[in-house]
Amino acid sequence: MVSREALAIGRVKHGVTICHFTRNRCFWHKVTAHPRALESVLRTAHQMIVETDGMTDTLERARVSGQSRGEVIREICRHLAPFQTGERPITGDTVIAKDLTIDSLAIMDMVMELEDHFDISIPMNVVAEIHTVDQLADTIQKLCARR
């Protein structure tokens, strides 16, 4: 397994084979292109397995930020809970503006709270590209790593 944040910042090296599960389907990728090209594919992955083809040493497993994904997701869910509809749980796949009863202004206000919690700034144009909880978590982890 390799952490998603490592992928997000392009630390997965060429030659690494990545397996990810999306909606119970399994996909394998040999990393030949720049890892960033895989980012969009991997965004929706629930679980990832990376086979290293003997390149384990080059794979950086160290947490790239002070924030574990669990912490980030927990914090996001804490802010989104008031906008949950019905019994449907909030997951990484939750599309924030569609699956929840939250308007665009409230999303921006939530982002401001998250910014202060994690001591990062998420520019508005970046927020506009974020649709799911997972994407928001990716962004937060990426910015935390740069801090």
Add this chain to the structure above:
Amino acid sequence: MGLFDRHAGLLEAYRDVRTTGYDPFQIRMERVLSPTEAIINGRKMLLVGTNNYFGLTFDPSCMEAAIEAIRAEGTGTTGSRIANGSYTEHVALEQEIAEFYGKKHCMVFTTGYQANLGLISTLAGEGDQLLIDADSHASIYDACKMTQAEVVRFKHNDPSSLEARLRRLGDRPGNRVVVLEGIYSMLGDSAPLREFIDVCKKYKAYVIVDEAHSLGALGDNGRGLCESTGVIDDCHFIVGTFSKTLGAIGGYCVSDDPDFDILRVTVRSYMFTASLPPSIVASVRQALKVVKAKPELRTQLWSNVATLYEGLAAKGFKLGPEHGPVVGVHLPDRMTAIGFWRAMLDAGIYVNVAVPPATPNGVSLLRCSVCAVHTKEQLEHMIEVMTGIARQLGVLEDRTPRVVGGAR
């Protein structure tokens, strides 16, 4: 997907609004009688929602100036300043506004919206960082969509929130541009400008202050919050509008920057729209003279604000945080706000209703804007009417003594 499908949610909300029988967003002013009265639905209404802070729309000297200008120079300029040239009066108006602020340069726009849209999106470009208050006006938000700069919001009226965001930028290259407003249009609260300026100085950020609702209202000479807080020299750009206190339409920006005039060939909302017609330029020039000559209008405005604000507060209404020419009355939800607004119209009083997503923090408001020429009687009548409606709707507790124990 059809063109209008994406508005389905809004359409539904709008339908709800219109079930009250009136559409608050398409009110027809059948005849405007004065700054404080108009005929709506065949009835005379008290106007307390038109941003006409000094009541200058019917000032005889402003009206005469406009009429004279039409006779002398016609009804319109039929083109932009860069294509059709500037009229002598455009240039004179710009000089007079620059002098009013003690700044070197001024540029006049056809609307206040266009002033913000064009200036902000041009001043902050690629590689720069634009920092805006969370409760900024739509014109500021729309400028953010047009700029190549990175945009970050900070918490409303919170200098420490701005400071955190400037600090996080560290030593990244790029100009920092901070946008503030003198008085915010929904709740009538004003910015802690001096504290904001201190933060901006510390991080070497440029400051743009929009005095749309504070021109005339604040400062010993009516220049706005930048004057009342003593920071005019620290505001790099001051923006404002002619469409509120000055009773017409148009926008402006003043600055001391030596290269300011380059904006005349870079700001697209200035370059690619027709300039203000002679009549408007003339009435605005005259209105500015009235603002300078009659400080008593400012005194009257604030006295009226106190009457309305204190009167409503005493009845138990939840209001914006401080006295301001805009008095925002909080109501529990959207439908109550719309019902309340409709009941006020039935009682002969016109105010604005403001509901999410146009309002900060999802609040529903009745937005009242006070005029210097409202009479005390008009405002006291309004307080009585609002109190009655609030009790009927259960917004305020019904304090009518109840008969206990049946008839004796």
